[in-house]
Amino acid sequence: MLTQRQLNILQIIIDDFISTNEPVGSRSLSKKAEIPYSPATIRNEMADLEEMGYIEKTHISSGRVPSEKGYRYYVDHLLAPQNIQQEDVQKLKTVFEERLIELEQIVQNSARILSEMTNYTAIVLGPAVHDNHLRKIQIMPLDKKTAVAVIVTDTGHIENKMIYLQDGYDSAEIEKMVSILNERLQGVPLTQIHSKLRQEVGNIFKERVQDYDQVLGMLERDLYVPSKEKVFYGGKTNILSQPDFNDIGKIRMLMQVIEEGNLYEMIAKNKGGINVKIGTENENLALNDCSIVTATYSIGDQNIGTIAILGPTRMEYARVIGLLKYFSNHLSKSLTDLYLEER
Amino acid sequence: MLTQRQLNILQIIIDDFISTNEPVGSRSLSKKAEIPYSPATIRNEMADLEEMGYIEKTHISSGRVPSEKGYRYYVDHLLAPQNIQQEDVQKLKTVFEERLIELEQIVQNSARILSEMTNYTAIVLGPAVHDNHLRKIQIMPLDKKTAVAVIVTDTGHIENKMIYLQDGYDSAEIEKMVSILNERLQGVPLTQIHSKLRQEVGNIFKERVQDYDQVLGMLERDLYVPSKEKVFYGGKTNILSQPDFNDIGKIRMLMQVIEEGNLYEMIAKNKGGINVKIGTENENLALNDCSIVTATYSIGDQNIGTIAILGPTRMEYARVIGLLKYFSNHLSKSLTDLYLEER
DNA sequence: TGTTAGCACTCAATACAAGTGAGTGCTAAC
DNA sequence: GTTAGCACTCACTTGTATTGAGTGCTAACA
Known part of the structure; x- marks a missing residue:
């Protein structure tokens, strides 16, 4: 003791x-x-x-x-539960002052601002698209063989997919399909679309769409949801100017991990609250001289993404933790207001 | 002499x-x-x-x-007009073996493969979206105030825009609008959409769309085309493992330029054929120990993008130039086949 | 006249020695 | 329990010598 x-x-x-x-x-x-x-x-x-x-x-x-x-x-x-400084509060608030419409835009800005304030590298995950719910689907025929499927989620994320039709379909047929899809799949989490397709949509298609089996097959094949979430970076090179990294070998490894590594997996698994990984607690060898502080943000009571700060083990923990706490809270609050209460 | x-x-x-x-x-x-x-x-x-x-x-x-x-x-x-090696040919061909549908996918793969083969950094610009022609436009209403505009170009590029409607429009009205837009704007270069909007579409809207002025204003405001093209990278960190860059300060500057610099402008201005910029010929200070070899690729006889290899001035010029010549030719040929002849 | 051998010279790199200063561990005195 | 004192360690700096790869110049050679 x-x-x-x-x-x-x-x-x-x-x-x-x-x-x-x-x-x-x-x-x-x-x-x-x-x-x-x-x-x-x-x-x-x-x-x-x-x-x-x-x-x-x-x-x-x-x-x-x-x-x-x-x-x-x-x-x-x-660690003294250090309150964050007034000037920092001001800077953070700028993120929320802009028109908050597209979630990804907000998230990208967050990464930038956090990295600027800390001089470390900010990594922001999410919004986790696969947790999103379908808001609207549309299929635009381009020519006889191809069409574009557009999927909009409840958090404002837009996803495009090229899809390939076996044969020429007339547009009336497609419109019918789309309206059935919208009717049946609205509000369904993207992860479940696949299963719902056959369950709920299958029968209705059977009655009302010609060649329904082929169409269903096409949809199942092309309408999968990307499993990887988007990762946004701020200040990727900030960490290079930390005096801790004066060894060229280290810098190489570090940049390689940031550019090509699977930081996503490492960061995504931290669920809820503030989490600090120090040095070798990060299993990745290149990060053995780094610490990662993560915080999650949420809409309502559902976590939808993670914010992380990557710096040297000699990191200003007090400040970074304070910033992240404050920021993730406010971000969650703003997003909740925007996407839940508004409706 | x-x-x-x-x-x-x-x-x-x-x-x-x-x-x-x-x-x-x-x-x-x-x-x-x-x-x-x-x-x-x-x-x-x-x-x-x-x-x-x-x-x-x-x-x-x-x-x-x-x-x-x-x-x-x-x-x-x-420089001996060195023919490229057989094994290199094999590797390059893998890019063309996959199903060539989405241009951006092809371009991304190109960057990756070129960087792997050279151990330098590959930067691929384009396809220059503003040179694309409109193929199809669609507007999907989401709720009373917002809608998504989806624009598909002749090169398969898909662009989303959130748009904000002043008032609730009923969907029939919007459908009418969209079909007018498609009728009038198909085949128009994206750069000219803005001017065509008022010229060609304006009058027709006047007759057939209620509040046409307001709608036109909205379209003009939200339907601009992004001026910056996409830049794809391959092997961003490759250049760090070149022995030429053993100075930590240089590495920092270099990575900063790659991450945040305006390589786009530097590379985009090289028009046609192979172009080599050596050392201080690159006006950017951080690139004074680097050389950049660029090549353009085209659909038909129109250049639509640029491939660049960034390496140390002590670059294997013969090989890189050979590779880029071969690759840009083949890429152009493939793209031309795909997007021109097929129709 | 073009080519070569020889020689003195330069400089980066390396190794070694000595000196300095910030820091330690230990012991004995307070 | 705290402190002063002392011997010791080690990174760092400075200075000196050695080595080796390379040069420029000159004179001899074909």
Whole structure:
């Protein structure tokens, strides 16, 4: 168990290291007003903290640096529930001031603003299209063989699909189909469209659409919903200007993960609330010197997406967590107002 | 004027430097079979070449390295019109083997494959949507205030726009509008839609659509065509693994330009054929150690897009130029077959 | 006259030694 | 329990020497 003094020292070491990126030594610590002890005393405490694994040395006679365990403890117990600053509030609000219509636009802006404010990289997932509900479907014939299916969801997302018709259909026939589809599938979650197609629509088609089997087959084949959600980035290169990444190899790996890696899967699995992954807690090797803070946002009580900030392990946790909490709350509130209450 | 021997030496210096990334000295040159002269002779020739500005030293007693002028001469005069290798042909063909329907899909694949083959970064512009012609327009009402306009072009590009109606329109009215629009605007280049709207459509609306002025205003406001074309990337991070970029500052600038810079403008202005920009010929400071090779592709005899390869100035020009020539030709041919002949 | 051998010279890169400073652990005194 | 003192460690810097690849120049050669 840690004594109060050890907690103080640990906190100050971490705060100091986060802001300076320099190992912190006993002498510089003892100069701080909060610590009225001599370097020697602090050295003793630091030795204990090191033994317990909260801090470590970069070499045998260096100052101390927080270990992952130290950061973890810091995030879990020492973090003052810092209120976010007034100027930050102002900046964040700009996102909500613009006309909020297309969700993806909002989300893209969020990523940009968060990255600008933190100087880290922002990754925003969602809105999770497969959780959306069908609002409207339309099929536009182009020529004898091809048509475009347009699907609009309740969150304003628009999805196009080219579809291929076996034979020429006259437009009256297609219109009939479309109105049946709309009638039967409106409000259905996109994930379930496939199953509903045969269940609900099949019978009606049977009666009213010629060659119904072929048409149904076509719809089932082409009308699948993309399983991958969209990922929006802000400040992809911000992380390159963090002094923590001065090794060219690291930078390469990092950029590769950001560009091509499956950050989506990593981030999407955090469900609800604020979540912090520190260093090797990220299983991806390239992210072993990074931390990822995630927060979810929702419409009503349903989570529809995730916001993440990717920075070095030496991240300004207090500020980032504060920002994300504030922002995800407001975003959820705005979206809920927009998409639920309005109707 | 350069003697034949100087040309040989220049060519070999550049070839050698491109493949090894090491300054090449007189001794190593004289060992090559193509150059049956002693180091001393070569030194004399190199001194001349340097005086003329084709090669330079990294420091006073180093081997020689091609200058930009050297590369330029090499690209313009020395480049053997190298045929592309059989295995490369095979790989490139895979792009054309898939079902070619959506142009953007093809273009995205092209970028990926070219980047994989070259280990440089591929940037593919287009298809230039504003040159496309309208094939079909559709307006789907969503609720009283909003609707989705879907525009399909002759190259299979699909564009969505949310539009905002002033008042509730009944669907019959909208259908009438849409059929007028289709009738009058089909085949019109997207750039001209705006002007045609008032010219051609205006009068007809006047007779047949109620509140035609308001509707026309809405269409003019919301139905603009995005001026920026899509840019597709392949191997964004490839360039990071080029040994030429071992300086962290350079890497940062480079990634920033790739992520956020206006590569579009830089590349789009190259019209027709193969074009090579070497080093400081790229006005962007961050690209002063890079070369960009561009090629255009077309449907029929109309250029619709550009392919570019971004690499270090020490680029394998012969190979890249060969690849791009071959690829852009085939791409143009395939697209022409697909979109012109088929109709 | 063009080519080559020889030589002195330059410079990046590497290795090594010495000095400095920030930091540590330990012990003994307060 | 706290602190002063001291010996020790190690990264970092500075200076010096060595090496090797390469050059320019000159004189000799074919």
